[in-house]
Amino acid sequence: MKRQPSFIAALACASLARAQGQSQTEHVPPDPPQTHVHDMSYREMVEMMGMDDRRRFGKVMFDRLEWQDADDGSRYAWDARAWYGGDYHKVWLEAEGDRTENATQESRLEAGWERIISAWWSVRAGLRRDAGEGPARDWAGVGFTGLAPGFIDTRAILYLGDDGRSALRMTFEGDLLFTQRLVLQPKLELDGFGKDDPEKQIGSGLSSLEFGLRLRYEWRREFAPYLGLSWTGHFGETADLREAAGDDSDELTWLAGVRAWF
Amino acid sequence: MVTRRRFVEGMGAGLLLSASGRPLFGATSAAAELIGPSFDLIVDTLPVSLTGAARTAVAVNGQIPAPTLRMRQGDEVTIRVTNKLREQTSIHWHGLIIPADMDGVPGLSFGGIAPGTTFTYRYRVNQSGTYWYHSHSRFQEQVGLYGALVVERRGGERYQADREHVLLLSDWTDHDPEHIYATLKRQSDYYNFGKRTAANFVDDVRARGFPDTLAERRMWSAMRMDATDLADVSGYEYTYLMNGTNPAGNWTGMFKPGERVRLRIINGSSMSFFDVRVPGLKLTVVATDGQDIEPVTVDEFRIGTAEVYDVIVEPGDAAYTIFAQSMDRTGYARGTLAPRAGMTAEVPALDERAILGMNDMGMSHAGMDHGKMEPIRHAPAESGPIVDMRASMLMVGLDDPGIGLRDNGRRVLTYSDLATLGGPIDARDAAREIELHLTGHMERYIWSFNGQKFSDATPLKFTHGERLRISLVNDTMMTHPIHLHGMWSELVDARGAFLARKHTVIVQPGQRLSYLVTADALGRWAYHCHLLYHMEAGMFREVLVS
Numbered sequence: 001m002k003r004q005p006s007f008i009a010a011l012a013c014a015s016l017a018r019a020q021g022q023s024q025t026e027h028v029p030p031d032p033p034q035t036h037v038h039d040m041s042y043r044e045m046v047e048m049m050g051m052d053d054r055r056r057f058g059k060v061m062f063d064r065l066e067w068q069d070a071d072d073g074s075r076y077a078w079d080a081r082a083w084y085g086g087d088y089h090k091v092w093l094e095a096e097g098d099r100t101e102n103a104t105q106e107s108r109l110e111a112g113w114e115r116i117i118s119a120w121w122s123v124r125a126g127l128r129r130d131a132g133e134g135p136a137r138d139w140a141g142v143g144f145t146g147l148a149p150g151f152i153d154t155r156a157i158l159y160l161g162d163d164g165r166s167a168l169r170m171t172f173e174g175d176l177l178f179t180q181r182l183v184l185q186p187k188l189e190l191d192g193f194g195k196d197d198p199e200k201q202i203g204s205g206l207s208s209l210e211f212g213l214r215l216r217y218e219w220r221r222e223f224a225p226y227l228g229l230s231w232t233g234h235f236g237e238t239a240d241l242r243e244a245a246g247d248d249s250d251e252l253t254w255l256a257g258v259r260a261w262f
Numbered sequence: 263m264v265t266r267r268r269f270v271e272g273m274g275a276g277l278l279l280s281a282s283g284r285p286l287f288g289a290t291s292a293a294a295e296l297i298g299p300s301f302d303l304i305v306d307t308l309p310v311s312l313t314g315a316a317r318t319a320v321a322v323n324g325q326i327p328a329p330t331l332r333m334r335q336g337d338e339v340t341i342r343v344t345n346k347l348r349e350q351t352s353i354h355w356h357g358l359i360i361p362a363d364m365d366g367v368p369g370l371s372f373g374g375i376a377p378g379t380t381f382t383y384r385y386r387v388n389q390s391g392t393y394w395y396h397s398h399s400r401f402q403e404q405v406g407l408y409g410a411l412v413v414e415r416r417g418g419e420r421y422q423a424d425r426e427h428v429l430l431l432s433d434w435t436d437h438d439p440e441h442i443y444a445t446l447k448r449q450s451d452y453y454n455f456g457k458r459t460a461a462n463f464v465d466d467v468r469a470r471g472f473p474d475t476l477a478e479r480r481m482w483s484a485m486r487m488d489a490t491d492l493a494d495v496s497g498y499e500y501t502y503l504m505n506g507t508n509p510a511g512n513w514t515g516m517f518k519p520g521e522r523v524r525l526r527i528i529n530g531s532s533m534s535f536f537d538v539r540v541p542g543l544k545l546t547v548v549a550t551d552g553q554d555i556e557p558v559t560v561d562e563f564r565i566g567t568a569e570v571y572d573v574i575v576e577p578g579d580a581a582y583t584i585f586a587q588s589m590d591r592t593g594y595a596r597g598t599l600a601p602r603a604g605m606t607a608e609v610p611a612l613d614e615r616a617i618l619g620m621n622d623m624g625m626s627h628a629g630m631d632h633g634k635m636e637p638i639r640h641a642p643a644e645s646g647p648i649v650d651m652r653a654s655m656l657m658v659g660l661d662d663p664g665i666g667l668r669d670n671g672r673r674v675l676t677y678s679d680l681a682t683l684g685g686p687i688d689a690r691d692a693a694r695e696i697e698l699h700l701t702g703h704m705e706r707y708i709w710s711f712n713g714q715k716f717s718d719a720t721p722l723k724f725t726h727g728e729r730l731r732i733s734l735v736n737d738t739m740m741t742h743p744i745h746l747h748g749m750w751s752e753l754v755d756a757r758g759a760f761l762a763r764k765h766t767v768i769v770q771p772g773q774r775l776s777y778l779v780t781a782d783a784l785g786r787w788a789y790h791c792h793l794l795y796h797m798e799a800g801m802f803r804e805v806l807v808s
Contacts (some may be wrong), residue, residue, distance in 0.1 A: 032362075033785045046717075048368045050350065051400075053799055178460050
């Protein structure tokens with residue numbers, strides 16, 4: 001069925017040739033090359049080939065640039081990440097924080113290096129400075145980042161600071177598609193500390209949990225305005241310290257912002 | 263000859279800007295032909311407007327596609343290529359079996375063609391058929407440096423036609439390919455606007471029930487793979503062209519009713535697979551990759567990047583749409599076969615986008631008999647961080663038309679339909695086997711063979727004169743067109759029987775296939791995935807024959 005006998009003459013010809021044992025392959029091995037490319041380094045070859053699988057790339061992502069309708073008025077929050085590097089190693093920079101009209105309340109600035117170690121995970125090491133209200137705190141951190149099952153972007157970093165301080169920070173975020181461009185991003189952030197730090201309103205143990213839902217519209221992949229809400233809860237000693245200072249131990253805020261990258 | 267040439271006359275390249283700088287729309291274009299044995303090609307930038315936006319392309323003799331080069335089998339040809347760009351260029355003669363120093367791969371064959379210089383290619387053309395040529399330098403192929411190459415058979419074509427047309431399919435972007443490459447590295451699913459949404463989940467629950475739907479989603483989710491990943495760069499970015507003309511431009515090939523028309527169809531795209539059909543006409547496939555086959559009549563065929571198919575059609579007194587939809591159904595290249603100018607036929611709707619199944623992923627369905635399957639051996643480097651999956655079951659046969667073409671109600675060509683005339687070039691069986699796995703990491707956008715990028719790998723060594731078997735195992739979720747320079751890839755079926763002689767072999771996800779190679783071509787050769795960004799990202803090896 002599959003061979004359609006539309007070209008009977010041609011087929012007959014071809015079959016006849018085969019029956020006669022006539023070679024139809026027309027194959028002639030090529031002559032050896034007369035000239036050769038000189039030996040060269042990988043760099044040189046890459047230059048010449050225009051192929052470069054070791055090229056370095058960079059990305060700057062403002063995951064959150066947002067306005068929050070906080071209990072004490074408007075608050076502005078940011079969460080920016082950048083990386084630069086090749087397939088195996090990258091350097092990275094992160095800046096996250098928020099401020100009200102007159103003061104930066106919280107600020108985290110972190111920079112370091114990361115390397116892929118398995119199909120879905122990288123190890124990273126870096127230095128972090130927390131500024132904002134209270135004295136600044138410096139940390140050195142190690143941990144991992146990667147993609148957990150379900151495409152959940154995961155980070156878990158353990159930090160050590162001055163005076164025997166320690167901290168653990170974990171974030172999880174994912175994407176849920178309503179349409180190709182309307183995407184809900186759930187995000188969970190957990191912060192824990194090894195010992196009390198009253199000057200920063202921090203108690204030991206799980207100090208805070210932040211859960212956000214941001215519904216963005218990807219006008220372009222690189223530019224997506226969003227609306228959302230975020231709930232932050234403080235626990236244990238941290239909650240007590242905040243309440244003593246007249247702050248709420250938990251807060252639900254509406255928010256609006258843009259996500260942009262290049 | 264005269265009949266065939268008639269259609270070419272008076273047809274300039276319709277994509278050129280006119281003297282006033284305005285794009286010339288609606289012109290039916292076909293690349294001008296140059297007839298050998300002596301050719302002069304000038305590579306230069308060219309202002310074009312293929313989508314309505316003024317852009318700069320890289321063209322040969324001011325044309326996109328580059329001129330069709332017509333050679334005669336047995337001729338010694340001379341091709342002088344002058345580079346007027348500000349960067350290096352090169353031309354690779356895709357499918358021609360010629361000496362390694364004429365093959366046109368900078369860094370392996372020669373030093374490239376430096377700006378302002380002329381390189382002279384000189385070689386004897388021993389074969390006949392439809393081939394093509396393109397730049398092998400960086401992304402020049404993406405921005406226009408590709409053209410058809412037709413070698414006329416001594417003694418006349420085996421399958422006679424009254425007329426012929428070259429159909430060169432390609433994908434055009436208004437952006438710098440460097441930007442596309444960087445974008446894929448920053449967000450590899452950037453161009454996929456066909457993902458499954460919450461609404462699809464609800465639909466699937468209605469159709470298949472909640473437990474099955476959830477189990478299926480969890481499987482994909484656990485693998486961190488996307489069941490809709492059919493093309494890295496989609497119609498969101500690309501405008502698909504036929505002979506350099508966009509779908510609205512409607513490239514038209516003329517014929518007289520009653521004529522038999524040979525279509526020489528070349529996929530000169532950088533990243534796109536096309537499913538080609540001409541509604542209303544049967545397609546009699548008479549050659550693939552330049553090599554005549556036993557004619558096989560189909561309704562449709564898939565053409566992978568860099569593959570070539572010759573088909574013969576017998577149109578009646580009507581217009582017919584040549585419809586080449588991209589594999590991910592995000593766009594199409596389109597043209598018309600017409601007996602009189604200005605005629606058009608209905609353009610079909612795009613088919614529904616397919617969803618990859620577990621078979622495509624080389625994963626087993628629950629309850630399947632594993633007993634008969636040979637275990638798959640994976641190279642140690644495949645356990646490394648640049649490989650995101652390894653097939654555990656290879657169930658996709660050569661008689662599978664591929665994702666999106668299964669059970670579509672049309673007779674679709676498969677590799678098992680191919681039977682190249684004359685049999686293999688070498689009657690010997692393979693003395694040894696090289697197994698290569700097609701590997702990658704979609705999310706990190708890294709591509710490799712056996713888990714090793716080009717820069718981490720050493721050359722594959724073939725012994726001069728040996729006959730060897732190359733078995734390719736696709737450990738990725740994508741379909742890859744694999745091209746070996748300098749030597750034929752002689753595809754065999756699962757039992758080892760010869761099927762087809764090809765220069766580019768597509769390997770489907772979840773598939774293992776083999777071809778035999780006679781290492782009769784001394785020198786250094788390129789061996790790579792012909793998806794341009796996969797090649798750049800590391801899916802490339804050097805083959806050394808010594």
